[in-house]
Amino acid sequence: QKEVEQNSGPLSVPEGAIASLNCTYSDRVSQSFFWYRQYSGKSPELIMSIYSNGDKEDGRFTAQLNKASQYVSLLIRDSQPSDSATYLCAFKAAGNKLTFGGGTRVLVKP
């Protein structure tokens, strides 16, 4: 079993709709979770970090964490074509190392 599981997609979303991305992880010890966005040919950029169970909102993005279910999700409201990218879920393991999922490709269609 992979440490971080994500649906590879592509997730096709009409412009203005909500994109919902899911991620499950196997490390029960981890306390820090992250969502990164990566455009093709570019390096990842941090969208959101979340440490506590529940929701965390930042602009059009909402991260949800459920440690009991080992599940973290990302909602993108009012999706824009510029949101088309690969979204990487990650958790921080021992030694400050980040373990990444395979990423979900999102396509927002005008």
Next chain:
Amino acid sequence: GAVVSQHPSRVICKSGTSVKIECRSLDFQATTMFWYRQFPKQSLMLMATSNEGSKATYEQGVEKDKFLINHASLTLSTLTVTSAHPEDSSFYICSFIAAHTDTQYFGPGTRLTVL
């Protein structure tokens, strides 16, 4: 603005040559930096953790004699791919965690193509 720079952004080399990639933190002192590799349509794979003033720690399956890491100062880490071969062609990305934060900042990446 960018807090991590990498140079070069793109390099093409012949098989058997060595390539050095530089990673600089621009606004922070970085005691720990990370080197990742990303093959097309795959996620980032951690290669090694680079600690200032000490030897790097390599992940399982990464050859330390092939991927030489030097972290000689708090603002500079280098990765040298020695005797590069076509299978080493990849996107190499450095990152570091700023002191007193939980945030990992990524460099813009270096696209290596070995002919």
